[in-house]
Amino acid sequence: MTIYAVPDIHGYSDELDRALRLIGEDGGRDARIVFLGDYTDRGPDSRGVLDRLIAGRSEGRDWICLMGNHDRMFLRFATEGQENDRNIRSRLSWLNARLGGTQTLGSYGLAATGTPAFLHPANGGWETLASYGLGTGEQLTGQELIARARTAIPEPHLQFLSDLPLWHEEPGLLFVHAGLRPGVPLDEQDEDDLIWIRDGFLDDDTDHGRLVVHGHTALDAPTHFGNRIDLDAGAGYGNPLIPAAFDGTDCFLLTETGRVPLPPPG
Structure with a gap:
């Protein structure tokens, strides 16, 4: 079964629409899609992004939406009045x-x-x-x-954000917004690490027991690091949103001209 992933959207509903079209052309309406979080902030239409995600799940789409750090900041501001995050x-x-x-x-x-x-x-x-x-x-x-x-x-919208899970597992794959703390069992991971971590994860090359698929840290292009794949190519800064397809642990980027393999280094 092919699993699709969509990285950080950051309020760009037009880019979300394009990514969904590419996934639909590759895998059809019933494709399972994991959204890696950060649906809000920076772009002009965070409300539209949430509308689309909520509507898709209400229609019975096989969509798994994860929590991102920007989603939590938005939720905490709206429900608790917090404007700062430690x-x-x-x-x-x-x-x-x-x-x-x-x-x-x-x-x-x-x-x-x-x-x-x-x-x-x-x-x-x-x-x-x-x-x-x-x-x-x-x-x-x-x-x-x-x-x-x-x-x-x-x-x-607030209920949607409140209910977002922190990770999703498929055979050989772990989907999470930012990453994880190496060496810590998944059920003991700290929420802050799962949605914020960089130090201690991005510079770690050990085997996590499955391929970790994440966003959060914007790069020039999606990159395979061997033990993890960072799909965030900076859509929050106006760059194209690039969805990916996974056949097992083999990753392919979806483009207007079809699939492009994203192999591990070496």
């Missing part, structure tokens, strides 16, 4: 343009006019929102923006 070394707010929260809120009718104003503690603490301007001329505080977001974001 895993962000730069200590930026989720609403900073570099992380893309403002673009996500914009897709729900809360587009910022100009650049939001932030507070930056002198001791190098966390960046926090000071004011957020709307097209109506209103200037919202952080708490006011949270309240507006809770009204604007449909409950099915």
